[in-house]
Amino acid sequence: QPLRASTLRDTTNQADLLIIAADPLLASLDPLIAAREAQGLSARAISLGEIYDEFGQGQTSPTSITNFLRYTQENWADPAPRYLLLVGDGTYDYRNHLGTRPRYHLPSPLVEVTHSGETVSDAHMADTDGDFYPNLAVGRWPVDSPTAVAQLVERTLAYEQTPADGRSLFTADGTSPEFTGMADYLIENSGLSPDQTIKLYGATSEEVATEWNTGAWLVSYVGHGSLDLWGKDNVFNLDAISLLDQSTNTAAPLVLQFTCLTGFFAHPEQVSISEQLIQSEDGPVLLVAATSLTLSSQQQPFARDLILNLQNPEYERVGDALQAAKQKLNLDLNFGLREINDTFGLIGDPSALIVRPSNEQ
Template sequence: RLVIASRSQMAQPGLRVAAMPAHPLQAGPAQLLAIAPARLLSDIAPLLQARQAEGLSARAVDVADIYAHYSDGVTDPLAIRAFLRDAVAQLGTEYLLLVGGDSYDYFDRLGLGSISDVPTTYGRTHAVVNHAPLDHAYADLDDDGQLDLAVGRLPVRTSSELRMLVDKILTPNTSTEHTAVFAAERANAAEGSDYAAEVEALIAALDPAWQAGAQRIYLDDYPTGAAGVAAARNDLRAAINAGRRVVGYYGHGAPTLWSREQLLQAAQLNSLLGNPAGAAPVVTEFGCWGGYFVAPEFNTMSHAWMNAGQRGAVAMFAASGLTEHASDRVMAATLLPALTQPGIRLGDALRQSKQQLQDQAPEFADVIDGLTLFGDPSMTVQ
């Protein structure tokens, strides 16, 4: 049937097509690419401007724009991976900075104010860990074992945290060069472990200047019991607060503590740390769970170290799951020499170390996939 009517008599649709945001690939090259929620884009700008001044092309992308073009607006880490494959090919991207925290409680079902700004991926890293948070999947974009990007995350939840962290990253480090302090778990004969001896071997493999500047805080050198642990903690605090370029821990760990004897707890860090502006170290933790950044109930060691204002760490390497002692040993022996090379960027040190282990010993997935960089991957130690 044919109906003839004037325009004014025609029914008008109640919906209209939403405007599509510009494609995130359109704004030009980005050797350093930051992915952030809209509310944090302005706060990350000073860091990107500083890297541009150093000669890197750098820009930020709203994570919602990625979803709009790669997953029809649905929040999906696979959309981020698809975008990154295009960014590597078309924008020359080498460094990826994920800006914002994450939580496995995406929809705040627990009512704790859970925030998932830039979602991670999850995967198996150990016989008993099937669901570890893995930013590593954004480094190996086609699962061929060849790392395409150097990846880091800033585990912030608020604009204030991000502004303070960016300011800390951009503040020149005035600590004495080639200085480090290494803490180690107490030896355990039943396990056949001698952590202090292994740290000594790690130090001996470093450049002589770093060997000379290395301080030791070994629990073996302190009495067992609360008083001995407190003395070790005070010595570690004094070393950190005096200014060190690198702070390392080697031994047992949990999401919120270092060592079975609780040498250091996440809840203690805010009151313990007093390192001045310009003396924020890079922290390396070779132990379990310190980088489990998706827990909605508590702050992990990585949150506590990174989000302490000008105090605490400027960057941190920590595992997002359970790790084996042998895995920590080989990763530490690979990463520490790389990390202390003059002028190397943090992300490149981790990328090189992971690639070396992937090529030579791919069975160490607990550290190859699970070791996470919290910080700017384009930053240098020295």
């Protein structure tokens, strides 16, 4: 097909928020761009195909996206882009051998990890200077239709306009004191109000859903995990998502999953619990989850700092809180912390405003 004229190399370009999506998804993003600009951010939606043509010689590769992001950091007008929203589903079956590749596939690079060989890492794609930290706060909407994009735009903006519940809900896998101990540590060291913190350890999916529906601004899980569940004993699973009911007059919670694989959006034949949650009408619009297996001892400092940051008004948007928590990781200390940095990511819009409880609650 003929190449289109591109202005992506124009050095007068400037944007705080970059949104990358396939052409058929771009129009659905217009209300989000308008809302962000009304909040004072400059925002721009970029055609994925244009990036491939201009920065990858037509190659449909995550390297093409990194090349583009590097160009914006080094050559676009200041301030350089701070937030990156990737709109599109992923798969590790790039060549579509299984015939299940998403229509609007947006790739993510593979990185080597200790416990599961290779996995996808959007954070690695946003590392434009080679220091292993992402240069932009990155999030993904792993959806594959204009309708699904429009729904997430509407739900994200509605979240920002809805007051937060004052409670925090901490769930943990009850099969090991390692997990309940980490959850206790996070409650005690993250500045949360003890009388507004609910502990639910070793619970059933139904019990978790009941407390969730009662209201919480933050839901945290610590323990074993897989693509489709929290905990060896089904602390929460795909079937339980249908039990969620966001009919309270408070915002859906931020969901933090300090576990393994629940954010793995690139399986060609399975849907992760994070993907299912964010696409549920009564689910959250902001989730932190991992695409790999990591150790809870290495997750703990990151988890503590992230929860502290989410409460700190210095960090207005969720991407700011996530970036600051990652910047505190000493990647030279051990390879495991680098894996935390690479594989824990945001399912959601990194430019979303954090909805916190009011001081009166």
